[in-house]
Amino acid sequence: MNAAPTVKDIEPVKADPRLKLIAAKIKKENFKPDSLIEVLHIAQNAYGYLPMNVLKYITKALHLPPARVYSTVSFYHFFSLKSKGDHTCLVCTGTACYVKGAQAILNEIEKTFSLRPGQVSTDNKLGVSVARCIGACGLAPVVVLDEEVQARASTTEIVEKINKMVAP
């Protein structure tokens, strides 16, 4: 059996300013175990995903069983254990967007960047995902690039914008 996560697991993260945010939130919530979701929220927003050492830190700080934390993280779609990429491209595949050619956009993205929904490029620059419906059917087909909604997206335009977004 392995030893419990020690300070060593936590220490490398301590130099990270993002961890200060999490630590502040935990303190504000008075180390209450039931503030887990709020704390995870802050962590997810700070990192874009939930790295394992951060999860271990939160587990220790809130005195929660590791399994409970992992179960919470895997239950909610908002939390992810893998990086979603520095930049994200979310293609809506709801009925309206589908009819208006969301699949063509996805195909073009796959052709140009060799990324399928749910995948992240090897340099972690771009992540592609799909949503069932983002509730903007009047603007179909909708693509969301880094939280910015692209209404009535055309295939070429989207590829161009992704290129610009990913460019250093």
Add this chain to the structure above:
Amino acid sequence: MAKIIVYIDDKKLEAESGKTILEVCRENDIEILTMCHLEGITDIGACRLCLVEIEGNNKLLSACTTKIAANMVIKTKTERIKKYQRITTELFFAERNHVCSVCVANGKCELQKLGYKVGLDHIRYPFLFPQCEVDTSHEWYVLDHNRCIMCTRCVRVCAEVEGAHNWDVMNRGNQVRIISDFNTPWGESTTCTSCGKCLHACPTGAIWPKDIVQGQLNKNPGMITELIEKRKLGL
């Protein structure tokens, strides 16, 4: 506790308020099928086998999580309930890969007994045949996801009785799995005390000791109930 009058299966019974329907039924020898219930640990109404009909309520309610109330008219053996019990049982078998003939729990399995009880002769639903892992990393025990029915008795026993909380449930829908710690192999768990209570709590052959073969599993869930009672009495 105040005594109240309830009617279960057309019988007038005296019950204590604050108890669940399941407790009252068991006290009066009225049979209710259960899977996720284990005397002493928190009931969560996960298996949906203990559904009962309550007059004035269109919905079927789980007996283990519904508190009894005065003048409740409860039916436990209607055609509708029997139909649902059968469906639930069939879905248990269709969800994972349950093969009794090679299972350690053969003959002592609560799921198998349930199958006999509801008269299961065939399953109307397509089998899902999911790819399930078998975790043999623990020194003494094995966790076989193929035989798990997600009753979460092991989770609750570990958290409530042992206090270790090694187990929990990850994901949702048909992707749910019992996990140890951060979805790490059981043998690498930092919280497991290897007490073996989960093994006794498991109604099927999903958790078993390594030193036994087909049909040899002996479980004693009553031990857990006894343990809880003894603790309450402070023995």
